[in-house]
Amino acid sequence: MYKNENEIPLVLSTEDVAKIMNIGKSVAYDLMKSKEFHIVQVGKQFRVSREIFLRWLNGKEVA
Template identity: 50%
Template sequence: MVENKSSTLIQKKTYTIDEIAKQLNISMKSAYALVKTGAFHYVRAGRAIRVSKESFDRWLNQ
């Protein structure tokens, strides 16, 4: 029997800046600038920035 691996994985709740840049096909510099505009929620953990997936997806689909 094959187990559905996607059902056992935890859903991501955040994106990295790199993931944002790849999704939008923009440079990392542009992705950082976009995040800093405040268009969606993000948090800092030390030097790392994590963007709320829910907030980003809502912004992207509006």
């Protein structure tokens, strides 16, 4: 688990999101597909920037 924000990778995978939120991979996958925040899809893999994800997680507007 990450001890602080600086240890979190700049670009998060579905597995990273699952670890941060303490949820299962399938729930994290559904969250990444939900369009709650901007993601990048490469093939079947999803990525989200640390900044965008943390803003969303902290309840700040994500543009």
